[in-house]
Amino acid sequence: MKKVALVHDWLVVYTGSERVFESILHLYPQADLYSLVDFVPPDQRAFLQGKPVHTSLLQKLPFARRAFRSYLPLMPALIEQFDFSDYDLVISSSHAVAKGVLTRPDQLHVSYLYTPIRYAWDMQAAYLRENNLERGLKSLILRAALHYIRLWDVASASRPDAIAAVSQFVAGRIRKYYRRQAEVIYPPVDLAGFDCAAEKQDFYLTASRMVPYKKVDLIVQAFTRMPQRRLVVIGDGPELKKIKAMATPNIQILGYQSTPEMARWMRQAKAFLFAAREDFGIVMVEAQACGAPLIAYGSGGACEIVRGLDQPQPTGLFFREQTAEAIAAAVDQFEAAQDQFSADACRQNAERFAPRQFDDAFKAFVDRAWYNFDHTA
Secondary structure: OOOEEEEEOOEOOOOHHHHHHHHHHHHOOOOEEEEOOEOOOHHHHHHHOOOOEEOOHHHHOOOHHHHHHHHHHHHHHHHOOOOOOOOOEEEEEEOOOHHHOOOOOOOEEEEEEOOOOHHHOOOHHHHHHHOOOOOOHHHHHHHHHHHHHHHHHHHHOOOOOEEEEOOHHHHHHHHHHHOOOOEEOOOOOOOOOOOOOOOOOOOEEEEOOOOHHHOHHHHHHHHHOOOOOOEEEEOOOOOHHHHHHHOOOOEEEEEOOOHHHHHHHHHHOOEEEEOOOOOOOHHHHHHHHOOOOEEEEOOOOHHHHOOOOOOOOOOEEEEOOOOHHHHHHHHHHHHHHHHHOOHHHHHHHHHHHOHHHHHHHHHHHHHHHHHHHHHHO
């Protein structure tokens, strides 16, 4: 039996990329686990299947538990210190540095990439602006650190023998920054609990972490101009106070909601709004699974999830600018076209991203990589 190592950037919470990590571990239950840090709370550790996690020096550095991201400039060197010499297959699950592990020519390394490091590439300007670091000494130091990260990021992108990406959008960014081809394997979305309902109530819904790039404020602004239409907002984060201050009486801010409660709102919603440019967008699939049509920004992963009005059995529509005006116009368009959407079509669309689809595609991807590796080594 082949010895397998599974490495993830960092293990801190159980969210999107960790759910993919869990799915890969189910496919390769014999794998040993590696991560720069492991701070997953005891009540969230079930996805690790009781396995120990090999961690790096970062695990023991001061303040790492609450500020491990501050050590980003050290992460390239730290990820390279793991010893994988005993393994036949190394699988990296990477949105930052995991793809940069060192392997020998006789070891197969396949990488599942969620994204190139966004705040080092196309989102650097937004990252600096949102953290008030556009000028000054701190800005200069951070810009230099991100320059170094980009150089290492490009160099390390040549290390995996085969790369898979979470979406066509991410595959395009991989071609742009790394000059490499990636096979697209959509991440698994657990649809259990997200049941479909055909009967809808007269409100719109959005659910997101309250951070600037999610553009929840634009959705709220749009509905302040449509007092006759009701909006429900689910989510928590740094911008929650700002969002609450903007809300008018037709807008209900719920804050954090449990997964079952969020699914209940999704089943009842007339449509689900999403204004961010995401690499994929699991919450959009969950909303579709509940039978909710999508009104989404027409860029990034949304274009691969939503079936627009130009397709048979549409499941949503797009707005092309991240502005409150464009969102309001899209809601008007939805009101005029809502008879074209059905809960069943939305649910069938979501089934494309069910875990079994990921399992089959990822196993086939690794098997092909093994075949090509054996015949070219």
